[in-house]
Amino acid sequence: MTDSAVTARQLPRGRHGLPRETVVAAQRDRILLAMAEAMTENGYVGTPVAAVIKRAGVSRETFYEQFRSKEDCFEAAYERAAELMLTGILAATGEEFEDETHAHRIERLLTAYLDALSAEPAYARLFLVEVYAVGTEAIARRSQLQETFVAMVADILGADTDEQFFACQMLVAALSSMVTARIAVGDLDGLRALREPLLALIRRSGELFGLPFGD
Missing domain, CATH: 1.10.10 (Arc Repressor Mutant, subunit A)
Incomplete structure (x- = not known):
């Protein structure tokens, strides 16, 4: 809470x-x-x-x-959910973040994201699941926030080409789908368990997303 x-x-x-x-x-x-x-x-x-x-x-x-309405309340709650998630991520990416290796930076980012979702499961469900029942404007807002997260991932992994940026978009889209499925059924343990295989995937991918993960 x-x-x-x-x-x-x-x-x-x-x-x-x-x-x-x-x-x-x-x-x-x-x-x-x-x-x-x-x-x-x-x-x-x-x-x-x-x-x-x-x-x-x-x-x-x-x-x-x-x-004004239930939808207006939902929109405000959605922004609160986004605020909680971004606050958790920004707290984990302080001033010393820029001095760390790409490996440590992406690890901290993904950990902060998963921790933020598991810490607020009700808001996470609102943010990831219920948004699709509200309407096109809410879905567009979700897509906008997802692209913000893509930009953060691409920056950390050094995605310089269109192909590398697209790979980062695919990575975040797959992550979004997996966390949404687990939040939808209340599987917080499964949500947290995504961390290691995701990091292992990035390590194996070499320069697909940008700079080598070991840099």
Whole structure:
């Protein structure tokens, strides 16, 4: 569970003297997490606003003060899921990251990605699975974020040619498909187990993706 979600659920009941912006932010966190968790049980189509409201512990009025519709709430939850994933990746790729070998850099990147997904399974399912039930705009956003990840992988592996960049796109597409399948059935152990065979594949691939993996 995220720190913001924990904070949201720990707000005292009744008169507490907290600033309104703190209360509103906490309510928003609860609603977004409730949306993700409710869809884990019933999917996007089978999750009415009433189920989100009940799980979040807020009123219908509070929900509609922050979101125009269920789709609007989903979009906000999707951005939260993307934020959590990117935060985890960026935390693992600090200043010293650039000084490491390509082998260590790709290992840290893939580990951070898999860790971010397994740490937030409800948001991961929203991000990878339920997005396809929402519509073309949500799918386009997912594709945009996937291309951002492709660019990170290509940069780490030194993909200089069109062929090498395409190989990185194929690598990320295959990874996306495999993690989506495991998140869809709640197989977090299987998700984490992808790390070693993926790294082994990259090691065996030589210059297919760019620079030799041992550089």
